[in-house]
Amino acid sequence: MEALPRETIVDVLEARLRDDILGGRHPAGSYLPPERRLADGYGVTRTTLKHAFGRLVQAGLLETRHGVGTKVRDYARVGGAxxxxxxxxxxxxxxxxxxxxxxxxxxxxxxxxxxxxxxxxxxxxxxxxxxxxxxxxxxxxxxxxxxxxxxxxxxxxxxxxxxxxxxxxxxxxxxxxxxxxxxxxxxxxxxxxxxxxxxxxxxxxxxxxxxxxxxxxxxxxxxxxxxx
The missing domain is CATH 1.20.120.530 (GntR ligand-binding domain-like)
Known part of the structure; x- marks a missing residue:
């Protein structure tokens, strides 16, 4: 028998952010709120937020620019299969x-x-x-x-x-x-x-x-x- 995977707080946050992006709460082309405010809004630490950001950047939904912020990518235009x-x-x-x-x-x-x-x-x-x-x-x-x-x-x-x-x-x-x-x-x-x-x-x-x-x-x- 295989052990069932356990969801971490990063998994849950990644899913919430993904759904909020794909659902239009964070529209394509917009910048997400500052990390501290976003972390407070989701009830997580900034470290947890950064881990979730990393996954979504790798997935192609976000792009982060140092000193500028985290932007929602237009996946319908630049995304892949x-x-x-x-x-x-x-x-x-x-x-x-x-x-x-x-x-x-x-x-x-x-x-x-x-x-x-x-x-x-x-x-x-x-x-x-x-x-x-x-x-x-x-x-x-x-x-x-x-x-x-x-x-x-x-x-x-x-x-x-x-x-x-x-x-x-x-x-x-x-x-x-x-x-x-x-x-x-x-x-x-x-x-x-x-x-x-x-x-x-x-x-x-x-x-x-x-x-x-x-x-x-x-x-x-x-x-x-x-x-x-």
Missing amino acids: DLLPMLVRHDARWVREIFEVRRAVGALIAERAATRATRAQHAELRALLDSVREAASPDEVQLADVEVHRALARATGNRVYVLLTNTLFNAYLPVRAALRGPFTDPEAAHRRLAPVVAAVTSGDRAEAHAAADAYLGETERIMREGLA
Whole structure:
């Protein structure tokens, strides 16, 4: 058994600041109040505030300039996809937009993989597909399914597709437990995914695109039901 993580005061403050920024209490482009006043307002020490600031600077929501202050960044203009997990935690409606990108990118990845995958990658895809059927729990099925998609991205030979795949899966993490619907039955999960692997390993790019689009559309439908 794994110990449950314990929230620290920095974790709580980070979440409060994040929600206040994304909710518009601290608008993009504005400077936060002086540290002492802000710390008093949240009921924390300035040291705790600085730790939370550091995390949000690293996440891309804040920028601190010595002698000037801490400014809220316009994440919609200058932010990257690495912000998606944070945005999903703030507003689950982001998941709908992630689904749209997931389907478009996933179908394109399968198409590219069909023309570029090596024999060794074909063997890896088949082995990973078998792992989906052999998984012992919905959580394990879900993770095994993820590994198939990571392997498809690697098979394109394009590292950007790999990073995009990682980013989209990372974005699911805050709500992953609600997205287990397609993975409750290992045999059904395997059956849905098998046509994608078959098309890719046969080198049929058109069929790979169509199979991936159908797979992603069906699993999205089931996931949406879980979110509802």
